[in-house]
Amino acid sequence: MSAPSVLELRGVTKYYGEREVLGGIDLAVAEGCAVALIGSSGSGKSTLLRCVDLLEEIDDGDIYLDGVAITDPGTDPVPIRRRLGLVFQAYNLFPHKSVIDNVILGAVRAQGMKHDEALAAGHALLDRFGLAGRERDFPDRLSGGQQQRVAIVRALMTKPRALLLDEVTSALDPELVGEVLGIIAELKGDGMTMLIATHEMSFAREFADEVCYLDGGRIVERGRPEQIFSDPEHPATRRFLARLLQSTRI
Amino acid sequence: MVILGVALAILLSPGWRTVREKFLSWHFFKMSLSSLPTGFWVDVRMFLIIEAIVLVLGLAIALIRTLPAPVLFPVRAVAVVFVDVMRGVPTLILLYIFGFGFLALGFSFIPGDETILGGAALACSYSAYVSEVFRAGIESVNPSQPAAALAVGLTRTQALRYVVLPQAIRAVVPPLLNDFIGLTKDVALVSILGPQEIARIAQINADYYFNYTPYVAAAVFYLVITLPLIRIVDHMRYRGLQRQNALVLM
Numbered sequence: 233m234s235a236p237s238v239l240e241l242r243g244v245t246k247y248y249g250e251r252e253v254l255g256g257i258d259l260a261v262a263e264g265c266a267v268a269l270i271g272s273s274g275s276g277k278s279t280l281l282r283c284v285d286l287l288e289e290i291d292d293g294d295i296y297l298d299g300v301a302i303t304d305p306g307t308d309p310v311p312i313r314r315r316l317g318l319v320f321q322a323y324n325l326f327p328h329k330s331v332i333d334n335v336i337l338g339a340v341r342a343q344g345m346k347h348d349e350a351l352a353a354g355h356a357l358l359d360r361f362g363l364a365g366r367e368r369d370f371p372d373r374l375s376g377g378q379q380q381r382v383a384i385v386r387a388l389m390t391k392p393r394a395l396l397l398d399e400v401t402s403a404l405d406p407e408l409v410g411e412v413l414g415i416i417a418e419l420k421g422d423g424m425t426m427l428i429a430t431h432e433m434s435f436a437r438e439f440a441d442e443v444c445y446l447d448g449g450r451i452v453e454r455g456r457p458e459q460i461f462s463d464p465e466h467p468a469t470r471r472f473l474a475r476l477l478q479s480t481r482i
Numbered sequence: 483m484v485i486l487g488v489a490l491a492i493l494l495s496p497g498w499r500t501v502r503e504k505f506l507s508w509h510f511f512k513m514s515l516s517s518l519p520t521g522f523w524v525d526v527r528m529f530l531i532i533e534a535i536v537l538v539l540g541l542a543i544a545l546i547r548t549l550p551a552p553v554l555f556p557v558r559a560v561a562v563v564f565v566d567v568m569r570g571v572p573t574l575i576l577l578y579i580f581g582f583g584f585l586a587l588g589f590s591f592i593p594g595d596e597t598i599l600g601g602a603a604l605a606c607s608y609s610a611y612v613s614e615v616f617r618a619g620i621e622s623v624n625p626s627q628p629a630a631a632l633a634v635g636l637t638r639t640q641a642l643r644y645v646v647l648p649q650a651i652r653a654v655v656p657p658l659l660n661d662f663i664g665l666t667k668d669v670a671l672v673s674i675l676g677p678q679e680i681a682r683i684a685q686i687n688a689d690y691y692f693n694y695t696p697y698v699a700a701a702v703f704y705l706v707i708t709l710p711l712i713r714i715v716d717h718m719r720y721r722g723l724q725r726q727n728a729l730v731l732m
Contacts, residue, residue: 287629314635324630328648337644338634390635 236299238263238394238425239284243293246276246283246449253279255449256293261394264423268436268457271446272472277429278321280446281396284427285318298393314342317387321399323379325371331358331382332367339389350389357385361415377408384415394425402431433476437461445469503693510695514687518696521680522703525669528601528679529707532669533662535605540612545642547613548620561613568610573671576603581675600672608665615657619650656722659715663708670704680704 237260246254254276261267269277282288284295286302286309295303302312325334335358336350345353358364361381371379380400387395397416401409413435420426420439430436436443437457444454445466453466464470492498546554546561568576580603584592593599623646631641673682680700687696 282629285633287632309632310635310637313633316633318633320626320630320633322626324626326627326630326645326649328652337631338636341640341644342635342637386634 236263237261237296238298239427240296240299241280241284241293242296244280244283244290244295245292246279246288246290253449254283254290257449257451259427259444259451261425261427262441263425265441266420266426266428266439267442267444268440269427269429269444269446270431270433270436270460270472272475275446276449277446278398279449281318281398281427281429285316285396286312287318310342314338314390315393316396317390317392317394318396319380319383319387319398319400322403323371323376323383325379325383325386327371330368330370331363331374334371334382335386335389338386343390354385354389357388358382361385362411375408376404377411380404380412381415384412384419388419394427395419397426397428397430399429399431401435431476433461433473445472447472505694505698507693507695510687510691510693511699513691514684514696514699517683517687518680518699518703521678521683522700524597524677524679525666526707528597528604528669528672529666532601532605532608533665536608536612536661536665539605539609541616543609543613544616544620547617564606565610565613568607569614571607573604573607573668574674576607577671577674579603580606596675597672597677600675600677604665604668604672608661608668612658612661615654615661616650618657619654620646622653623649656715656718659711659718663711663715666707666711667704 239259239261241257241259244254244257244259245252257276257280259267269280271277279288283290290303293303294301297312297315301307302309326337329337332351332354335354336345336347339345339350339353340347355364355367358367361384363378363381363385366374366378366382371382374382380403384395384400400416401412404412409432413432416426416428416435417439428436428440440457442454443457443460444451445460445464445468446452447468453460453464453469460469461473464473492501495501543561543565546557547565549558571579577600581596581599584599585594627645627649628638628641631645632638636644670679670681673679673685676682678686680703684696684700688694
């Protein structure tokens with residue numbers, strides 16, 4: 233990974249009250265690479281992504297986007313968020329807006345794109361991800377997989393420098409997981425830089441350039457996916473993977 | 483069956499003849515129709531103007547109370563005190579305070595018109611209630627919604643304008659309409675300050691004819707406005723329930 237880092241985290245620390253939820257995270261995601269964050273619920277994966285998107289303030293450390301610190305006090309978070317795309321576990325589509333209005337809201341209001349241009353771009357992306365003909369539907373008329381694909385399209389509309397994916401398949405029925413993973417594979421093929429919190433080990437193994445195992449808000453092990461999954465060094469990683477394997481068998 | 487029973491009981495009651503003569507005289511009903519519409523028009527105008535003020539003021543108070551910034555504490559405190567006092571004092575007493583007390587201050591900028599002063603009292607009282615309805619609506623919107631709005635690059639104000647408020651207002655339309663129904667009737671209270679609106683005219687007629695039928699006639703006028711509103715609220719509740727059930731079944 234010699235390419236320059238799009239995202240870099242140095243010593244990122246976050247507390248909820250007295251409780252430390254992130255303890256000095258160091259991480260770098262290079263251009264076009266995908267880093268997967270794995271770990272049990274409550275290990276800090278989602279918080280980390282929310283901190284990177286500046287939805288949460290960090291208590292210590294620095295986060296850099298294209299080499300520029302974005303967590304300095306006084307930095308306006310709005311323009312930073314416009315350069316990142318965050319996709320939530322529970323989709324978080326706007327229920328009062330149609331699919332196309334969900335997709336273009338950020339582009340029109342935040343990026344200042346002309347309405348017609350945004351519509352054209354939105355239609356093109358929806359079409360590309362198999363959602364043609366659903367533009368006028370409201371989110372509650374779509375399946376979970378379709379909603380998550382709309383959420384990904386919504387995040388892509390702002391042409392983000394990096395995509396932050398927060399457990400994007402864990403709210404989905406197993407048969408719908410594939411359609412979302414297919415899109416992410418496609419985006420990886422396009423060279424999209426991604427930071428992915430996931431429970432989907434097969435996906436992390438196949439698409440991630442680096443896998444970080446988080447436990448108690450700290451990265452306890454990191455490495456190439458084949459090394460982490462076949463020969464984990466840290467006992468906590470071994471236990472986590474064994475539990476996961478067991479639950480998959482059941 | 484029950485209605486029939488009640489109707490029979492009334493018709494067979496010992497005082498039915500007197501009641502029919504004093505409250506349900508067709509002769510006096512027709513006589514009232516010449517003067518009541520003028521008074522009712524005063525009510526309708528007052529209702530429409532007060533309602534518009536209540537919607538704006540109620541929403542403004544609700545927004546002020548939901549502002550998170552610590553620096554705005556004094557503004558929030560003023561809003562809280564206003565709402566507490568206005569909700570805590572009976573509307574009738576507020577009308578006396580506004581109608582007679584404020585007038586007695588003798589400031590030239592305070593209008594001498596009792597209709598305006600009474601309207602201001604009702605507007606303040608109802609704004610306090612309606613602000614609580616709006617606040618409940620705003621708080622009912624899942625926090626993931628503003629988070630998603632910020633994540634697509636909207637500012638906090640834009641998130642409120644395009645994502646939170648449309649959902650909040652949609653959620654509180656039935657309780658808001660209920661408050662409107664209350665206001666249509668409470669407008670009659672302003673008559674204690676002197677303005678000749680429908681309740682006051684009915685009272686004058688009743689005193690003049692020594693017959694209470696004008697009150698019944700005034701009630702019919704109110705029902706013309708309130709019954710359709712009540713039906714609309716019921717219809718919206720029903721639709722809301724249907725929508726929820728449809729979602730559960732999906």
